[in-house]
Amino acid sequence: MTIKSQVNFSNLDQIARKLRKRLVKTSSSAKIPHLGSCLSCLDLLVYLYWEELSINPKDPANPDRDRFLLSKGHGAPVLFQVLAERGYYSINRLEDFGKPGSVFHEHPPKPGYIPGVEAATGSLGHGLPMALGMALAARILDKSYRCYAILGDGECNEGSIWEAAMLASGIKLSDLTVIIDFNKWQATGRSREIMTLDPLASKWESFGWHVQEINGHDFYQIKHALNNARDEKNKPSAIVANTIKGKGVSFMEDNNNWHYKTPNEQELNSAIKELEVSQ
Amino acid sequence: MRDAFAKEMTNLASKMNNLVLLSGDIGNRMFDEFKKTAPNQFVNCGIAEANMMSMASGLALSGMRPVVYTITPFTTTRCLEQIKVGAAYHEAPVVIIGTGSGLSYSELGPTHHSLEDMAILRSIPGLRVLAPADKNELIAQLREAVKFNGPTYIRIGKKGEPNLHTNLNNLGICQGNLLREGDQYLLLGVGPILSEAIEASKILEEQGISLGVASLGGIKPIDDNFLKSMLKKKFKAWISLEEHGIIGGLGTALLEWMSEISLDKRIRIKRIGVPDKFIHELGNQIYTRKKLGLDSTGIINTIKSL
Structure with missing residues (x-):
């Protein structure tokens, strides 16, 4: 792993804008939902795949690679875009997205179908415990790879998340980093109103984790937090990333209708116009 | 175990x-x-x-x-x-x-x-x-x-289960094994409860009824070759035995297997398992097996009723 001392933030911005446009277009053409959920974690994935993870897209099964699991598996559309742009496979493969018989649908499939996908997620609460197992394997087999998982805030309703949280800190699994995509919404309402989610950062802290709270759309803050997580040698790290559901398209931002809704032609045109202007 | x-x-x-x-x-x-x-x-x-x-x-x-x-x-x-x-x-x-x-x-x-x-x-x-x-x-x-x-x-069971297998060379996954020879009836079972079947077979032998006892070792995959070889022996009936509910376990798996066999070769399967209900009146494993007809006496009674 080479840690880059200089991060090209402008390049990350360009990639993020390009992928936002592709996401919105695909959601519209293939009628793929969870657009708001994808847009909220997109910047986190871009930073991870371009700056943080020790990976080689040409050698996706290398046993020493870092592992990333999208525990909130309904964000698969953004993961698929990121993996294509990062070079795991040709962007042309995404032309089949959502078509009958395609492997590209609403959730990541089991490994082996799409290069770079580490685990089938979609049923919430599975990804983090699996990442925990992968990190424990590194410790037992004396390997130095790190494991990362992005969780939804709604996903933190699941008991298995907190089971994993207690065990990971209990066995001091410091090579495990969790990022919570805290967009303040879940499928049918405000995440902090449906269950007592707050205080989210303190919860993770009380479960024995090293915790940081950041703006999940600010690449500088993401970099800083991930560097700190890497330096932490006694505890697993949780980064509570405050994000905006639907980030990047004004009429989608913080509007939970875009959990399920897909853009019609007019909405697509408006969204693309906004994203192009913001360049 | x-x-x-x-x-x-x-x-x-x-x-x-x-x-x-x-x-x-x-x-x-x-x-x-x-x-x-x-x-x-x-x-x-x-x-x-x-x-x-x-x-x-x-x-x-x-x-x-x-x-x-x-x-x-x-x-x-x-x-x-x-x-x-x-x-x-x-x-x-x-x-x-x-x-x-x-x-x-x-x-x-x-x-x-x-x-x-x-x-x-x-x-x-x-x-x-x-x-x-x-x-x-x-x-x-x-x-x-x-x-x-x-x-x-x-x-698996808990502790103190007796050793039932005599031929240790043929053990493994998807391996049917005869634990006791017999030619009138065949009991196919899984798990330590097979000790009850062996006991039943010994008692029945004294009464002139011959019960073969086999362990299937599991229910998926099922040992197709072993079952086919048993089918050729023309038993009067097969009996399944499992310390498991009567729905969906070994007995059901055997019924499914038998349904794929051509009609003229099929034989009756009588299932022994735990009835489809929760158990409220508790006792130890020996007590409960007996109460539910899963012990050697229960097996003998079932066979005599066929």
């Missing part, structure tokens, strides 16, 4: 640095030797089975051979979705051990009975469902399971 499991795991861990034993906070002193032999390969995962099962699949996808161990209801139905998605869908080499299966913990009540685990788990694609009759069959199956590239569930 659980002591034999612990001993064999210690033996395997001394040879496999990628074997890892995950325990759901049970087996207090049982794994002391294992921990001494391979201290980094044992994790007490606490009373948190959902996490333990997903974690096992994560370990398995990263080159490890995890063996998950706790009491049967908690390592099966408690974390069913984690078995389906994490272990089975990923084709992850996870070995799931359910200890104290069936009515082993009879007096602990229905929370600790496992009478539906085989029925449920055999419906999951790619998951092998095993129920060894004794410790020798368990050891043979465990040795195979930790080398297999896919998930395996092994349902």
